[in-house]
Amino acid sequence: MKRSGFLFCLMFLFSSQTILQAYDVTQDIAQIKQVQKEGQGNLAASKSVQQLSQADASALIPILSSFEGANPLAVNWLRGAFETIAANAIEQKKLPVDQLEKFILDKSQNPRARRLAYETLIKVDPKAEDRLIPGMINDTSVTLRRDAVQRLIDEAANLEKADKKGQAKKVYLQALSGATDDDQVKAIVKPLRGLGEQIDLQKHFGFLSDWMIVGPFDNGDKKGYDAVYAPEEKIDFTSALEGKEGKVEWKPVKTEDDYGIFDIAKSISAYKGAVMYCAADFYSPEEQSLEIRLGTPNAWKIWVNGKLLFARNEYHRGMVLDQYIVPVTMQPGKNVILLKLCQNEQTENWAQRYQFQVRVARPSGTGVRSQKPEATTQLAP
Amino acid sequence: MKNEYVKLLIPLIAVGLCCGADWPQFRGSLTNNVATSETPPSKVSPENIAWTAELEGRGASGPIVVGDKVFITSTTGFKQDQLHLSCFDASTGKRLWERQFWATGRTQCHNKMCVATPTPASDGKRVFATFSSNDVVCLDLEGNLLWIRGLSHDYPNASNSLGMASSPIVVGETLIVPVENDDDSFTTGLDVKTGIARWKIKRPRVANWSSPAMLKSSPEAEALVLLQSSEGVDAVYPETGETAWQYEQGAGRIPSTTVGDNVLYVPSNGLTALAPGSSSEPPKVLWQEQKLSPGTASPLFYQKRVFTVNSAGVLTCANPEDGEVVWRLRLKGPFSATPIAAANHLYLVNEKGLLQVVQLAEEQGEVTGEIDLKATILATPAISDNSLFLRSDEHLWKISSK
Numbered sequence: 001m002k003r004s005g006f007l008f009c010l011m012f013l014f015s016s017q018t019i020l021q022a023y024d025v026t027q028d029i030a031q032i033k034q035v036q037k038e039g040q041g042n043l044a045a046s047k048s049v050q051q052l053s054q055a056d057a058s059a060l061i062p063i064l065s066s067f068e069g070a071n072p073l074a075v076n077w078l079r080g081a082f083e084t085i086a087a088n089a090i091e092q093k094k095l096p097v098d099q100l101e102k103f104i105l106d107k108s109q110n111p112r113a114r115r116l117a118y119e120t121l122i123k124v125d126p127k128a129e130d131r132l133i134p135g136m137i138n139d140t141s142v143t144l145r146r147d148a149v150q151r152l153i154d155e156a157a158n159l160e161k162a163d164k165k166g167q168a169k170k171v172y173l174q175a176l177s178g179a180t181d182d183d184q185v186k187a188i189v190k191p192l193r194g195l196g197e198q199i200d201l202q203k204h205f206g207f208l209s210d211w212m213i214v215g216p217f218d219n220g221d222k223k224g225y226d227a228v229y230a231p232e233e234k235i236d237f238t239s240a241l242e243g244k245e246g247k248v249e250w251k252p253v254k255t256e257d258d259y260g261i262f263d264i265a266k267s268i269s270a271y272k273g274a275v276m277y278c279a280a281d282f283y284s285p286e287e288q289s290l291e292i293r294l295g296t297p298n299a300w301k302i303w304v305n306g307k308l309l310f311a312r313n314e315y316h317r318g319m320v321l322d323q324y325i326v327p328v329t330m331q332p333g334k335n336v337i338l339l340k341l342c343q344n345e346q347t348e349n350w351a352q353r354y355q356f357q358v359r360v361a362r363p364s365g366t367g368v369r370s371q372k373p374e375a376t377t378q379l380a381p
Numbered sequence: 382m383k384n385e386y387v388k389l390l391i392p393l394i395a396v397g398l399c400c401g402a403d404w405p406q407f408r409g410s411l412t413n414n415v416a417t418s419e420t421p422p423s424k425v426s427p428e429n430i431a432w433t434a435e436l437e438g439r440g441a442s443g444p445i446v447v448g449d450k451v452f453i454t455s456t457t458g459f460k461q462d463q464l465h466l467s468c469f470d471a472s473t474g475k476r477l478w479e480r481q482f483w484a485t486g487r488t489q490c491h492n493k494m495c496v497a498t499p500t501p502a503s504d505g506k507r508v509f510a511t512f513s514s515n516d517v518v519c520l521d522l523e524g525n526l527l528w529i530r531g532l533s534h535d536y537p538n539a540s541n542s543l544g545m546a547s548s549p550i551v552v553g554e555t556l557i558v559p560v561e562n563d564d565d566s567f568t569t570g571l572d573v574k575t576g577i578a579r580w581k582i583k584r585p586r587v588a589n590w591s592s593p594a595m596l597k598s599s600p601e602a603e604a605l606v607l608l609q610s611s612e613g614v615d616a617v618y619p620e621t622g623e624t625a626w627q628y629e630q631g632a633g634r635i636p637s638t639t640v641g642d643n644v645l646y647v648p649s650n651g652l653t654a655l656a657p658g659s660s661s662e663p664p665k666v667l668w669q670e671q672k673l674s675p676g677t678a679s680p681l682f683y684q685k686r687v688f689t690v691n692s693a694g695v696l697t698c699a700n701p702e703d704g705e706v707v708w709r710l711r712l713k714g715p716f717s718a719t720p721i722a723a724a725n726h727l728y729l730v731n732e733k734g735l736l737q738v739v740q741l742a743e744e745q746g747e748v749t750g751e752i753d754l755k756a757t758i759l760a761t762p763a764i765s766d767n768s769l770f771l772r773s774d775e776h777l778w779k780i781s782s783k
Contacts, residue, residue, distance in 0.1 A: 037535040039528075039577035046528050046575065053525050072485040073531050076518070080526030083480050087524075112483065146459065181459045310537070314563040317542035317588065323489055 025059045028052040029066045032081075033074045045077055052081040057089035061099050064117055067110035079116060086120045095124055104132060111141035111364075118144060137178040142364055149179045153187050160191060169195045176204070180365030182321050205321075206359040206367025207260025208280045208337070212237055213253050216274035218244040219342050224275040225299050225313055231277040232303075235338060244274060257357075259321060261295075264341070265354040271343055274354075278339040282360055283371040284330035290368055292337065295323040296356040299342040304328050305335055315344045316351040322365075330360075404446045404763035404770075406502035407548035408719060412594040413639050414681045416723040416764035422782045423726050425738050425750035431768065431781040432474030438465065439495035439774050441717075442548070446471055446765035447503045450522060451779075453772055454497040454510045461488045461496040466510045468524060471766055474779060478524035486514035486533025490544030493759070495774075499592075500548040500761070502556065504573055509556050513545040517558060519576060528576035532558065538565035546590040552604050552619035555579055561589035561610060568593075568608055570622050580622030587611045591637040591648075592679075596657060598643045605657075607645065609638050614647055614664075616657065626658030630666070636675040636719075641682020644701065648675050652689060654704060670704035673697055676716065678729075683722040684741060690716050690729065696739065698746060710746045712737055717759040730771055734758045736780070754778060 028048035035041040052059065063082045067075050089095040100121045104114050121128050129147070136148040152175035159168035169192065176188045176199070189199050202209050217229045230241045237250040255262040264276055284290075292302060292309065297319040301311040310326045343354045360368045408414045422429050438457035445452050451469040456462070462484040468477045488496045490513055501510040507527060511517045515532035533539050539560045547559040555570040561584045569581040587610065594607040596616060605616040605625055614628040632638070633648035640646070644667065645655040651671035658664035673680070676692035686707065687699045694714020698707045713735055720729045726749070727739040734754035739746045756773035763770040768781040 035529075037531075039530060039571075039575065042528050042530075042575050042577055049526050072483070072534055073529060076482045076485065076516070076529050076531070077526065079482060080480060080518075080520075080529070084525055087478060143458065183459060312538060312564060313586070314542060317563065318489070318491065320489055320542075323542060324487075 023055065025052060025055055025062050029063060029078065032077045033066065033070050035074050035077060036071070037073075045074075049077050049081050053084040055081075055085055057085060057092075057094045057096055059085055060089065060096060060120075061103060064103055064113040065109065067113035075112060082116065082120075090120075090124060095120070097121060097125060101128065101132070107140065111139070111144070115141045115143050137174065139178075140364055142180070145178050145364075146181055146184065149175050149181075149184050152178075153184060156188075156191070160195075165195055169197060173197070180361075180367075201258040202260055203369060204367055205260070206361050206369055208282070208358045208360070208370075209256070209260055210252065210254050210280060211262060212250045212279045213264075213268070213276060214241060214243075214248055214250040215276035216244045216248070216269075216271045217276075218273065219275045219344065220273045222299070222313075222315075222342070222344050224273075225301075225311075225342050227275070229275065229277070231279070231338065232340070235279055235336065250279075260357040260359060261355055262357070263355040264343075265352060270352060271354060273345040274343045276341050276343075276354075278341060278356070280337050280358070281370070282330060282335045282337060284332055284335060285371050286332050288330050289363075290328055290330050291361050291363060292326045292328050293322045293324070293359050293361050294326065294339075294356065295319045295321055296341060297353045298356070299344070300356070301340040302326060303338040305331060315342075316346065316353070319353065319355065319357075321357070322359075322361075327363075402765060403448065403503070403505065404444075404765045405505065406445060406550050407443060407500035407592050407761065408594075408637075408639070408679065409721070409764070411597070411640075412550055412592075413641060414679070414719055414721045414761075415683055416721070419764045420724040420767050420782075421726070421728065421764055421769050422780065423724065423738060423740065423749055425736060425752050425780060427752055428783055429752065429780045431779040434469055434474040434476065434777040436467070436772065436775055436777055438463070438497075440497040440772060441494050441546075441759040442497050442772075443500040443718075443760040444763045444770040444772050444777060445501055445503055445508075446763050446770060447505060447508065447522060450477065451763075451770055451777065452501050452503065452508050452510075453777055454499075454501055454512065455774075456484075456488075456496040456512065460484075461490065462514070464496070464510070464512050464514070464516060464518070466501065466508065466518060466520065468508075468522070469777060471770075471779070474777070480518075480520060480524055480526070482516060482518055482529070484512065484514035485516055485531035487540045487542075488514050489542050494544050494546055496544070498544060498546040498759075502549045502551050504551045504554075507573060509549055509551070509573070511549050511558060513541075515539055515545060515560055517549070517556075517571065517576065519556075519573070527574075530571065530576045532560055532569070536560075536565050536567070539567065540564070541588050543588065546592075548592040550593050550595060550606070552595055552606055555619045557593050557606050557619065559584070559589065559593060559608065561585070561587070563588050568622075570619060579620065582617070582622045584608070585610045585612045587634065589634045591632075591634055594638045594640055594645075596640050596643075596645065598657065607638050607640070609647065610634070613649065614638055614645065614655070616664075625660055626662070626664055628653075628655055628658070628664045633675070635677050636679040639680050639682055641687070641701065642685075644682075646680045646682055646687055646701075648680065652680060652687070652699075652704065654687075654701065668704040670699065672706055673699055673704060676714075678716045679719040681720050681722060681727070683727070684725065686741070688720060688727065690714070690720060694731070696720070696727070696729070696746065698741075707743075708745045710739065710748070712739075712748070719761045721762055721764055723764050728762060728764075728769060730754075730758050730762060732757060732759060734773060736769075736771065752780065
């Protein structure tokens, strides 16, 4: 009896092991990638993520590889499973460090997956930073690139302190080539300008500086946000339009501001209860998926080639660089960007700003310039 | 055989007694800032710091305590788009696990606050973390992911350029998540098991940083959720989101309503004492008192007294019957964290990290101890295990009797 029990236990252990070894992570990963908005797929994904989280370290690379093509929600679900497995693997000293490093260096892989692999790797191998980061100054991963830029900033600052100005300038310029985060750009541009270098920040960030503008139209009681004025139906720079205070005409404006800010209140008038329309064109050599990045303390709507991309009915909650990021597909040739900017009637000191900044960038944050710098002259009457 | 079971239960009972009551969400289990069965130190000094744990990044959310675990959220990255949920051993301060996620919504915030401003919540089995990006993650207490929602991913105009700060609360099987802002403004009730919405109701389109409170008129009564906004207070059923009654005289958008002895204390017209309504009757205003207008910190009802802290750092104690001021005590402010109460003392931590303990008395309150934690602290502390748990960006502290 005892002997048969022992045999049964052995069989059970063997079969359990077989089951564990046979566990195929691909089905659970595929299930997790089905999650959609509003919790669609959550029920099945929850079961899958709990099962996947129990997998051994061999699941780590398949999970990272699956980031490609996954929506942002699914990526987070996958990350949750990855981190649980990785934490166990680190504790058991079974983290596949060589595979992770190979994955990090494979630039065809998803940038976020590569970053996650890197953050996991340096938990057990902090020296990997010196080995991997310096080569990532133009990496598709925003955060790997940021780390590479920071190393160059530090290096350049040390060179500058050592009075090696020529070398410092060279390294700062190299850092600038990869910098997209504003804090780093500022940390580079200030010393570079001090070293006599001319830096065109508008060009670096991809700001649109030349606009056609018309208004004001009525936004009393904030009703102008929903009102459809003539520029929304047709952009015709030659026509006079019926505005809030009589006839208004399109006129060209230009900003010299480093950060592309055009200040309507200061440059035109501190309108209250007003709507202004601003138009610019952007020439693209080919169809490309880019982002329009907008900053404004005012309510706004934005169209590209007549298609409404996004609208935001919020006033005076601050303005920062890249405050709003709107994906856009630019068509080959000329693309017309139309911005509707609404000012309300608040009287507080902090509610008087009427301004905006717009840039075109890649999803990585790198600025993209219109192929024709003289673009807005095409719009002028 | 029975004795064997008793033996097995003894350690569990001991753990329960040792750990005390949980502090499972913003302002505690009843969202009233009060720990009824806890005795944190009444005279504090630096020697009372039981342990200090290192944190990274930013965090204005409060810690919560469930059993022997402390949970805390924070964010890292230039854009604060790395969302962290960390778990610490309440006894030792050892980090037990940490999980990170990427923000799927906007992470822009006013400099004073940050993406990790909402305090997480727990139903005792799961922990729910929300962030200014309107991401909601649910893990079990061991760090295993159960579900995720990205509410700004789902509703892209649900955001606030100054940041979202309202904390979620759990009522029964529903996680109440306020997403109230100038544009696509709503509050939703999510099924704690799946994250799928039981309900989603439109809310006033005005930025709102206040947090929900719970109203439970008796132990047997069905709990209601109090949603405060610039328009007033809506009492809704947690299962359906349907409105039970409304108070429509407007209210603040930062300090939040609290409840004591079945009376609401609403930051409205100074401070308004409100008897709850019903499906057939509107709520009744008992009194309104401008002198009790709270600053950022929410009001507190404790030991038959109402307390508020104004923007000048003055703690005011009032009679809940009529709103008449009983005493005032000037503290060292300013305060963002809400005062919490236990064992006849109030615990108030100011924005510079000075924890002040006020012993309550009928005639006058008295400061009986201070600890200068020398850090910016905006988060409301937690009380559990006869201890206080406080956090700054960089540290999590446990403060206990020696």
